[in-house]
Amino acid sequence: MAETGQSQARVVPVISELKVPKGTRDWFGADVILRDHIFQTISEVFKRHGGTALDTPVFELREVLTGKYGEDSKLIYDLADQGGELAALRFDLTVPFARWLAMNNVTQIKRYQISKVYRRDQPAIARGRMREFYQCDFDIAGETDPMIPDSEILRIIIEVFKALELDVTIKLNHRKVLDGLFAVAGVPADKIRATSSAVDKLDKMPWVEVKKEMVESKGIPDEVADRIGEYVQQSGPIADMLERLQADSKLTSNDDVKAGLSDLSLLVTYLQAMGVADKISFDLSLARGLDYYTGLIYECVVGPTAATEPNASAPKSKSKSKSKKSDDPSSLVGSIGAGGRYDNLVGVFGKRTIPCVGISFGVDRIFTILKAKREREAGAAPRTRETDVYVMAFGGKGFDGLLAERMSVISALWDAGIRAEFSPKVKPRLPQQFKAAADVPLAVILGQDELAAGKVKIKVLGLESDHPEKEGVMVDRADVAAEVRKRLPKP
Amino acid sequence: MAETGQSQARVVPVISELKVPKGTRDWFGADVILRDHIFQTISEVFKRHGGTALDTPVFELREVLTGKYGEDSKLIYDLADQGGELAALRFDLTVPFARWLAMNNVTQIKRYQISKVYRRDQPAIARGRMREFYQCDFDIAGETDPMIPDSEILRIIIEVFKALELDVTIKLNHRKVLDGLFAVAGVPADKIRATSSAVDKLDKMPWVEVKKEMVESKGIPDEVADRIGEYVQQSGPIADMLERLQADSKLTSNDDVKAGLSDLSLLVTYLQAMGVADKISFDLSLARGLDYYTGLIYECVVGPTAATEPNASAPKSKSKSKSKKSDDPSSLVGSIGAGGRYDNLVGVFGKRTIPCVGISFGVDRIFTILKAKREREAGAAPRTRETDVYVMAFGGKGFDGLLAERMSVISALWDAGIRAEFSPKVKPRLPQQFKAAADVPLAVILGQDELAAGKVKIKVLGLESDHPEKEGVMVDRADVAAEVRKRLPKP
Numbered sequence: 001m002a003e004t005g006q007s008q009a010r011v012v013p014v015i016s017e018l019k020v021p022k023g024t025r026d027w028f029g030a031d032v033i034l035r036d037h038i039f040q041t042i043s044e045v046f047k048r049h050g051g052t053a054l055d056t057p058v059f060e061l062r063e064v065l066t067g068k069y070g071e072d073s074k075l076i077y078d079l080a081d082q083g084g085e086l087a088a089l090r091f092d093l094t095v096p097f098a099r100w101l102a103m104n105n106v107t108q109i110k111r112y113q114i115s116k117v118y119r120r121d122q123p124a125i126a127r128g129r130m131r132e133f134y135q136c137d138f139d140i141a142g143e144t145d146p147m148i149p150d151s152e153i154l155r156i157i158i159e160v161f162k163a164l165e166l167d168v169t170i171k172l173n174h175r176k177v178l179d180g181l182f183a184v185a186g187v188p189a190d191k192i193r194a195t196s197s198a199v200d201k202l203d204k205m206p207w208v209e210v211k212k213e214m215v216e217s218k219g220i221p222d223e224v225a226d227r228i229g230e231y232v233q234q235s236g237p238i239a240d241m242l243e244r245l246q247a248d249s250k251l252t253s254n255d256d257v258k259a260g261l262s263d264l265s266l267l268v269t270y271l272q273a274m275g276v277a278d279k280i281s282f283d284l285s286l287a288r289g290l291d292y293y294t295g296l297i298y299e300c301v302v303g304p305t306a307a308t309e310p311n312a313s314a315p316k317s318k319s320k321s322k323s324k325k326s327d328d329p330s331s332l333v334g335s336i337g338a339g340g341r342y343d344n345l346v347g348v349f350g351k352r353t354i355p356c357v358g359i360s361f362g363v364d365r366i367f368t369i370l371k372a373k374r375e376r377e378a379g380a381a382p383r384t385r386e387t388d389v390y391v392m393a394f395g396g397k398g399f400d401g402l403l404a405e406r407m408s409v410i411s412a413l414w415d416a417g418i419r420a421e422f423s424p425k426v427k428p429r430l431p432q433q434f435k436a437a438a439d440v441p442l443a444v445i446l447g448q449d450e451l452a453a454g455k456v457k458i459k460v461l462g463l464e465s466d467h468p469e470k471e472g473v474m475v476d477r478a479d480v481a482a483e484v485r486k487r488l489p490k491p
Numbered sequence: 492m493a494e495t496g497q498s499q500a501r502v503v504p505v506i507s508e509l510k511v512p513k514g515t516r517d518w519f520g521a522d523v524i525l526r527d528h529i530f531q532t533i534s535e536v537f538k539r540h541g542g543t544a545l546d547t548p549v550f551e552l553r554e555v556l557t558g559k560y561g562e563d564s565k566l567i568y569d570l571a572d573q574g575g576e577l578a579a580l581r582f583d584l585t586v587p588f589a590r591w592l593a594m595n596n597v598t599q600i601k602r603y604q605i606s607k608v609y610r611r612d613q614p615a616i617a618r619g620r621m622r623e624f625y626q627c628d629f630d631i632a633g634e635t636d637p638m639i640p641d642s643e644i645l646r647i648i649i650e651v652f653k654a655l656e657l658d659v660t661i662k663l664n665h666r667k668v669l670d671g672l673f674a675v676a677g678v679p680a681d682k683i684r685a686t687s688s689a690v691d692k693l694d695k696m697p698w699v700e701v702k703k704e705m706v707e708s709k710g711i712p713d714e715v716a717d718r719i720g721e722y723v724q725q726s727g728p729i730a731d732m733l734e735r736l737q738a739d740s741k742l743t744s745n746d747d748v749k750a751g752l753s754d755l756s757l758l759v760t761y762l763q764a765m766g767v768a769d770k771i772s773f774d775l776s777l778a779r780g781l782d783y784y785t786g787l788i789y790e791c792v793v794g795p796t797a798a799t800e801p802n803a804s805a806p807k808s809k810s811k812s813k814s815k816k817s818d819d820p821s822s823l824v825g826s827i828g829a830g831g832r833y834d835n836l837v838g839v840f841g842k843r844t845i846p847c848v849g850i851s852f853g854v855d856r857i858f859t860i861l862k863a864k865r866e867r868e869a870g871a872a873p874r875t876r877e878t879d880v881y882v883m884a885f886g887g888k889g890f891d892g893l894l895a896e897r898m899s900v901i902s903a904l905w906d907a908g909i910r911a912e913f914s915p916k917v918k919p920r921l922p923q924q925f926k927a928a929a930d931v932p933l934a935v936i937l938g939q940d941e942l943a944a945g946k947v948k949i950k951v952l953g954l955e956s957d958h959p960e961k962e963g964v965m966v967d968r969a970d971v972a973a974e975v976r977k978r979l980p981k982p
Contacts, residue, residue: 018555018594018840021578024548026591028602032544048905050912052876053523057515057623058549058580058607064509079580080569082611087512089549089570100517103509110876111519116549120573132548144915148894152915159905273898349509385543385601403639407764414539414650421541424635424643 023123023131029384034374035367039114039136041163042361046112046138049156054111056096062086068095068345070291075119077131089118093137093360094292094342101141101356102349108142114363127334128365139358141346147263150296150341150357151270157300157337157359158276164366168336171283172238172298174264175340177245178287180256185227187220193291194218199232200287203301207233232285239268241282263295288340295341296357302336302369336369337361383439388488389413389420390437393446394430401427402446409444409456409480416481418488420444437461441489444480445472456480460487514614514622520875525865526858529655530605530627533852536650537603537629540643545602547587553577559586559836561782562688566610568622580609584628585783585833585849592632592847593840599633605854618825619856630849632837638754641787641832641848642761648791648828648850649767655857659827662774663729663789665755666831668736669778671747676718678711684782685709690723691778694792694825698724723776730759732773754786779831786832787848793827793860827860828852874930879979880904880911881928884937885921892918893937900935900947900971907972909979911935928952932980935971936963947971951978 020026027035043051065076065088077089090096093113101109114136123130138156140149154170161168178199182192198214207229214220214228234241242264251257264282271277280298288297339359347353374382391410393402406422413420421440423433437443445457458480459472475483511517518526534542556567556579568580581587584604592600605627614621629647631640645661652659669690673683689705698720705711705719725732733755742748755773762768771789779788830850838844865873882901884893897913904911912931914924928934936948949971950963966974 018590019552020548020594021550021552021576024550026548026595027544027546028591029543029545032546035546036544044908047877048908048910050876050878050910052520053518053527054520055518055523055526057511057517059512059515059623061510061512078571078573080571082569084611085512099509100519103511104517120575132550140915142915145917148915148917151898155902155905269895270898273895274902275899385541386538387541404760404764407642407761408766411646411765414646417535417539419539419541424631424633424639426636426639 021131023121025125025130025132030382031367031371033382033384033386034371035134035363038164038363038366038370042136042160042363043112043114045156045159045163048159049110049138049152051110051112051138054097054100054113055115056090056093056100056113058116059087059089060096060099062088064099064349065091065095068292068348072119075121077118077120090115091119092117093135094139094345094358097137097139097141097358098342098345098356099349101346101354102352105350105352106141107352107354110138110140112136112138128362128368130364134363136361136363137358139356141354141356143355147266147270150263151267151274153339153357153359154267154271154280154298155274155276157298158279160337160361161300164370166302166366166369167304168300168302169304170280170298170300171235171286172280172296173283173286173288174260174296175293176256176260176295177264178260178284180254180258180260181231181251181284182228183256184251184254185231186224187228191218191220195220195228196287199228199285202232202285235281235283235285237278238264238271238280238282239277241284242268260295267296288338292342292345293340294343297340298338298359299335300337301334334365335362336365387419387421387440389418389442389444389484390433390440391420391422391444391446392428392430392433392437394433395448399427399448401425402448402451405446405451409446409477412481413444413484416485418481418484442484442487443472444484450474451477454478458483458487512622514612516616516621516623521873522858522862524873524875524877525862526625526854529854529857529861532654533627533651533854534603534605536647536654539650540601540629540647542601542603542629545588545591545604546606547581547584547591547604549607550578550580551587551590553579555590555840556582556586559783559839563610566612568609568611581606582610583608584626584851585630585836588628588630588632588849589833589836589847590840592837592845593843596841596843597632598843598845601629601631603627603629619853619859621855625854627852627854628849630847632845632847634846638757638761641754642758642765644830644848644850645758645762645771645789646765646767648789649770651828651852652791655861657793657857657860658795659791659793660795661771661789661791662726662777663771663787664774664777665751665787666784667747667751667786668755669751669775671745671749671751672722672742672775673719674747675742675745676722677715678719682709682711686711686719687778690719690776693723693776726772726774726776728769729755729762729771729773730768732775733759751786758787779829783833783836784831785834788831789829789850790826791828791852792825825856826853827856878910878912878931880909880933880935880975881924881931882911882913882935882937883919883921883924883928885924886939890918890939892916893939893942896937896942900937900968903972904935904975907976909972909975933975933978934963935975941965942968945969949974949978 059079062078069091076091079087093115097111114134116132117135118132121131140153157170178196179192182195187195195214195218198210198218202210211225211229214225215222242261245251246261268277271280286297286299337359341357343355344353346356391406393406403426410420410422423436441461443459443461445459450456454477455474456477457472457474460469463470550570553569560582567582570578584606588602605625607623608626609623611622631644648661669687670683673686678686686705686709689701689709693701702716702720705716706713733752736742737752759768762771777788777790828850832848834846835844837847882897884897894917901911901913914927932952934950934952936950941947945968946965947968948963948965951960954961
């Protein structure tokens with residue numbers, strides 16, 4: 001093109017500073033391989049539970065997203081008005097799912113979606129908090145008998161982290177129990193949501209500070225705050241906690257609490273039938289910010305916490321929140337999965353109400369933890385691509401590079417579905433070729449004399465010195481794919 | 492939530508008309524399964540050739556995209572200025588790849604990316620022309636000896652369509668040959684790109700109309716247009732066409748043409764070594780709109796065309812363009828893959844020039860064709876999910892639904908990685924359960940007496956009446972996963 005002088009004139013000159021937009025990043029090579037492993041592992045669990053895949057557009061009409069996210073609505077990314085509809089990038093995958101249910105009049109479905117979502121937030125890269133990040137959602141929509149899908153979602157969460165070999169704690173609470181106990185403690189109805197959002201900070205700050213915020217900023221009387229404090233510092237195995245709360249007659253006099261505890265009682269039965277009751281901690285401080293939750297809420301954090309141990313049901317000490325401030329990426333990233341029941345959201349979009357319950361995994365944060373874990377465990381840098389064979393050639397005086405022969409041999413490997421590369425040079429030097437094959441397990445080596453005899457050499461790279469094939473093995477050119485396949489590393 | 496009255500007050504009332512933004516769509520169930528099959532098939536070919544995955548943000552800084560797409564730049568989707576950087580949705584995956592190369596100083600790479608791109612264009616849903624759609628790109632960047640990566644890209648294209656079992660024609664041309672022949676025909680230098688874009692319409696309209704546009708709109712003299720017409724209506728097997736053009740001394744006196752034909756001569760040698768020379772048609776009417784191409788350009792269309800048949804090298808008759816206007820989706824969707832060499836694009840972003848060559852598959856269009864093909868071939872509607880087993884229960888008087896037992900048995904299946912569902916009712920009726928299992932191949936059936944004896948029944952649904960297991964087979968409850976696995980349909 002430089003020769004014709006046509007395009008060169010149109011291109012824009014070098015731009016000031018080359019970068020990606022704030023809070024976004026490129027994903028490359030080994031990172032993508034690990035992330036794909038996470039996606040595949042999670043979606044295999046989703047499919048195991050009858051999940052159907054849904055893929056919605058990256059942007060929605062602006063009015064679909066408006067008013068669904070409470071305080072966080074200011075973080076929605078709008079598209080410019082270029083003389084069309086007003087649209088915005090999706091903030092999560094839950095509202096698009098609810099929009100899809102209402103739009104298509106679907107009344108019963110298990111659906112999953114793994115897609116990017118967008119938050120115009122202050123990025124914190126080290127903690128895995130980005131403006132563009134992936135979510136991995138599974139939701140069950142439809143009328144059912146109570147708590148059956150809820151218990152299946154909890155079972156799915158446990159299967160996912162087992163498959164990912166990650167030790168996590170699932171903290172669980174119930175919006176009705178929480179709202180009811182606030183009422184019992186004396187919080188006026190119009191201050192319940194604000195009190196709730198203060199309590200939600202208990203995993204980041206000690207109770208004295210949370211109390212201060214409630215009293216000073218939200219105008220909750222001191223003695224009301226103290227009564228709340230007695231409850232929300234309690235957590236422990238779900239069956240134990242349930243028993244304790246059911247014995248509290250002040251609490252159970254409240255209708256919301258009663259309804260919530262009845263749900264939890266059924267839930268415990270079902271979790272036991274599914275063999276996962278011991279994996280879940282009932283944590284009265286868990287509140288979750290989003291407006292749309294109506295029943296169970298839950299959140300996953302990395303590592304076993306004291307909360308699932310039988311003796312930890314007593315109020316938490318301050319030391320717990322201090323111990324969270326370590327440099328381990330596991331503690332830095334915060335929640336790696338969260339969800340709950342949202343029975344009214346779909347009704348906002350249509351005439352029909354469809355109860356829903358679901359879970360959203362924060363895959364980028366899971367990635368951060370698994371990557372750190374792999375780096376601790378494995379010594380060598382992970383491979384950026386998965387090539388199995390490098391086809392090379394060498395020869396003495398008059399060596400022409402055997403390019404056509406390399407192309408013909410590698411084509412036979414490709415035809416057999418084998419992952420193979422070769423040098424893009426007519427006459428590559430042998431050291432160059434071995435360097436390019438550095439992280440490739442096998443080499444196929446061509447030489448003029450061997451080819452004349454219809455042979456090529458296969459060499460498994462990095463064999464021990466006493467291995468019978470250390471120096472490679474000659475095979476018929478026609479058998480190259482089959483002979484390579486025999487020597488491929490096990491996946 | 493309705494009970495507490497908290498959130499209900501905040502939600503926005505039912506919105507006017509529930510829809511997705513113009514030119515976008517939801518993807519669901521069987522469609523996603525087919526699309527994932529396409530993605531996986533193509534990325535397997537990419538990995539076979541040493542491809543490394545790259546995933547760039549969905550939006551780029553606006554100045555990164557500016558000035559790279561010629562006339563199409565008006566179709567770029569901007570993000571609103573919400574007090575941050577100016578960004579826009581990516582228009583293709585090539586410019587982000589070039590930005591990434593320059594930003595990271597990468598000089599040699601094979602990378603692939605499968606992602607959505609955005610064009611604020613007039614949508615044409617039936618023809619698969621959307622505002623949000625997927626592209627699947629493979630590119631080779633770096634200094635190499637001439638035409639080696641170019642021939643590998645062509646081999647990749649052929650492997651992809653072979654793996655997808657789609658019969659396509661690859662049309663190929665060379666920007667230097669095309670520009671040179673325009674010069675030889677007498678087109679002034681400043682009208683070459685405009686002439687080129689008129690010629691590019693030859694696959695949609697007959698030559699007389701293309702000529703009319705060149706003469707009347709672009710101001711090309713009548714006799715110049717006629718000389719162009721003689722050339723651009725030629726196409727045929729690449730080796731034959733090359734021979735014919737090399738014999739045309741008027742053409743070969745032009746330096747651009749000479750350089751292009753020298754490239755093509757090498758290319759033919761390499762394609763022959765890789766066993767794919769006969770799959771490609773050299774088509775002098777192919778021009779491709781994008782500004783950044785500098786060498787080979789190519790495009791894939793569905794079906795074998797006359798152009799690869801030996802006797803079709805003569806000028807095309809009008810009837811050919813007419814025959815394209817059928818109702819077959821294959822002909823409606825147009826190009827399903829296109830690419831070429833772009834040696835100057837990376838240099839626009841940095842100090843260093845990095846030659847590149849690549850291919851972009853239009854996966855949504857490939858989907859449209861494969862879906863139509865599947866519908867013609869298969870009778871039954873494709874499954875929307877891939878559940879293998881439905882766990883059900885039945886019983887007589889006093890039947891309690893055996894919910895805990897169903898949960899326990901299905902948990903054993905899930906633990907074994909088997910895809911299984913059950914009714915979310917405490918006491919489901921048997922017909923309801925069989926209805927829910929309609930497209931599921933196996934049932935596990937629980938009954939009170941059988942469970943008491945430690946047994947469950949496995950029933951393969953839809954067996955012929957003389958099959959020994961037609962009525963199901965009783966197995967030990969402890970062996971249910973292993974016994975189910977024996978009877979799973981082959982994938």
